[in-house]
Amino acid sequence: MAEADPAIAAGGSITRWWLVATVALTLSAICAGVLLAPPESSRVGPALTSLLFLGASVHVGSTAWFYGVPAVRCHMWRNPKRYLVVPAVLVVATVAAVLLVPRSWVPVGLLAFFAWQFFHFQKQNLGVAAIAARATGSPSLVPSERRAIVLAGCGGTAALVGRPELLRIAEAPEVPGLFAVGVAVFAAAAGYGVVAVLSRTPTGRSPAFLVVYLTSLLFFAPVFLFDSPYAAVAGITIAHGLQYLLLMGLLAAAPNETGARSVVGVLVLVNVAVVVGLGLSQASHFHEAHGWTRAFYGIYLGLVMSHFVIDAGLWRLRDEFPRAFLTQRLPGLLARRSTPALAE
Amino acid sequence: MSDLVAGPAPVEPPGKRFNWLVLVYVLMTLAVIGGAIFFVVGGAGADPTGGCGGG
Numbered sequence: 001m002a003e004a005d006p007a008i009a010a011g012g013s014i015t016r017w018w019l020v021a022t023v024a025l026t027l028s029a030i031c032a033g034v035l036l037a038p039p040e041s042s043r044v045g046p047a048l049t050s051l052l053f054l055g056a057s058v059h060v061g062s063t064a065w066f067y068g069v070p071a072v073r074c075h076m077w078r079n080p081k082r083y084l085v086v087p088a089v090l091v092v093a094t095v096a097a098v099l100l101v102p103r104s105w106v107p108v109g110l111l112a113f114f115a116w117q118f119f120h121f122q123k124q125n126l127g128v129a130a131i132a133a134r135a136t137g138s139p140s141l142v143p144s145e146r147r148a149i150v151l152a153g154c155g156g157t158a159a160l161v162g163r164p165e166l167l168r169i170a171e172a173p174e175v176p177g178l179f180a181v182g183v184a185v186f187a188a189a190a191g192y193g194v195v196a197v198l199s200r201t202p203t204g205r206s207p208a209f210l211v212v213y214l215t216s217l218l219f220f221a222p223v224f225l226f227d228s229p230y231a232a233v234a235g236i237t238i239a240h241g242l243q244y245l246l247l248m249g250l251l252a253a254a255p256n257e258t259g260a261r262s263v264v265g266v267l268v269l270v271n272v273a274v275v276v277g278l279g280l281s282q283a284s285h286f287h288e289a290h291g292w293t294r295a296f297y298g299i300y301l302g303l304v305m306s307h308f309v310i311d312a313g314l315w316r317l318r319d320e321f322p323r324a325f326l327t328q329r330l331p332g333l334l335a336r337r338s339t340p341a342l343a344e
Numbered sequence: 345m346s347d348l349v350a351g352p353a354p355v356e357p358p359g360k361r362f363n364w365l366v367l368v369y370v371l372m373t374l375a376v377i378g379g380a381i382f383f384v385v386g387g388a389g390a391d392p393t394g395g396c397g398g399g
Binding site: 033043044046048049050052053055056057114117166167168229230232233234237238241263264267268270271274275277278280281282284285300304 | 365366369370372373376377379380381383384385387389390391392393394395
């Protein structure tokens with residue numbers, strides 16, 4: 001598949017490797033969530049616990065690595081609102097909320113948090129599909145293709161909010177009919193997306209790009225197929241994190257602005273991600289705490305939401321700095337190229 | 345004086361020096377990963393979204 005595509009060949013082994021790894025990690029994570037899901041009222045096993053730690057807390061923790069990259073730190077200082085002020089406000093506000101708000105309000109707050117989290121998942125899938133278009137030399141995603149992916153994510157998110165038992169939120173309010181709305185929106189968006197992508201010319205839809213696009217479009221399918229919370233949700237949580245860690249690993253391993261490449265850079269990323277991830281994971285267990293220690297739970301929620309905000313800025317290829325930084329580090333994936341047929 | 349007789353010290357071939365810094369980082373990374381596995385797997389488990397915030 002990859003050898004028949006000259007654009008993938010032009011990108012080199014990193015393009016082939018990233019395309020295969022992204023799809024393989026996504027699909028195997030979803031399968032792992034299904035196969036390792038514990039029976040109801042049983043404890044989740046060590047394998048799934050480890051995968052969830054990697055896909056959730058470690059991937060969020062890896063965002064801290066960006067603060068150690070001089071070029072990114074400069075960009076953050078020039079844009080303090082997104083990278084400094086908003087994260088600080090989110091942490092302080094969430095700590096205040098968990099300490100002061102009546103406990104009966106917490107499930108509603110958690111539903112809003114998870115709605116944002118799953119929308120963030122789908123924004124990443126949109127980004128992955130956009131990168132796949134660049135990496136394979138296919139034309140950029142057109143508005144209808146982008147809209148389909150975002151709407152499919154909205155459908156999946158609505159379905160999860162409509163069935164809070166899939167998120168294991170105790171005493172969450174049920175919104176009658178919301179799950180059915182989610183089904184309808186997801187199905188319509190999936191059909192719309194398939195029609196949109198198949199209407200590309202044959203040279204504009206390489207098999208590799210098609211596979212990544214469809215994986216992004218149908219990402220939330222497990223939510224509609226399984227009643228077990230772990231089978232429905234854990235797999236997509238792990239898949240999201242592994243996609244992110246793959247890209248972060250490539251960034252850390254890439255030559256920096258001076259052209260220097262260092263294995264120590266990758267090891268620093270691993271250490272930062274695991275240590276910060278461990279802190280997040282432990283903090284998340286304070287949701288049942290009383291007194292001031294409950295603040296750790298607020299810090300956990302605030303930092304996860306900060307990750308959503310920071311990511312939305314640093315991976316936005318339409319903005320000048322992210323485009324320049326990411327293209328300089330990952331030219332094999334992001335440097336614009338076109339197939340000979342499209343160039344004529 | 346002995347250098348004039350024996351010649352200059354041999355130049356070490358490039359890329360042959362062992363990078364102790366990398367070894368330290370690798371050992372540190374393994375320790376961090378081991379510690380994380382101990383805490384995470386031995387802990388209270390995880391909800392499907394990866395945290396333990398489901399209540």
